[in-house]
Amino acid sequence: MTETRILIAEDEVVLRFLLSETLEDAGYSITEAADGHEAILRLQDTCFDLIIVDYMMPEATGIEVCERLRAGGGPNAAKPVILLTAKVQEQDRIRAEVAGITKYISKPFSPIQLLDEVDALIQLHQGNGQ
Known part of the structure; x- marks a missing residue:
């Protein structure tokens, strides 16, 4: 089985x-991004199996990251995106759905729920x- 790669874009x-x-700990390979701009850069040069984005981040929100991802084509364009938000x-x-967010998770949440x-x-x- 190949390594499953996940991008986590969260400013906190x-x-x-x-x-x-x-x-x-669950066996996933993680790449981190501290803001929306860094997430967009990582998505351009690395293929991921899943993307997790925070709604409210500096540089670009999670929604904007997803919009750019879906519109830009490339290897990550159809990958599932989880939005973490308060x-x-x-x-x-509705905005998240229109942007192409796959799953909307409200804060607070448990790490086990996310897993x-x-x-x-x-x-x-x-x-x-995919």
Whole structure:
């Protein structure tokens, strides 16, 4: 089995560390980005199996990262994207859906909840040959 690569784009250092540790302990290979611009750069030069983005990041929001990803083509354009957010208004969910977000997870959440979602999306998308 090949290594499953995940990009985590989160500006909060402690949360990014917690997410990375949780997913690495589960056997995933993690690349981190501290803001939206760094996430966009990483997505241009590395192929990932799944992308996790925070909604509110400096340089570019998670929504903007996903919009650029979906519009830009390339190897990550169809990959699943999980949006982590404290924004729970219906218009935020709609904007996320329009941008191409695969899964919307509201903060606070447990690392185990996120791991379950990651596992499910990875299995689904690898099963579809993406």
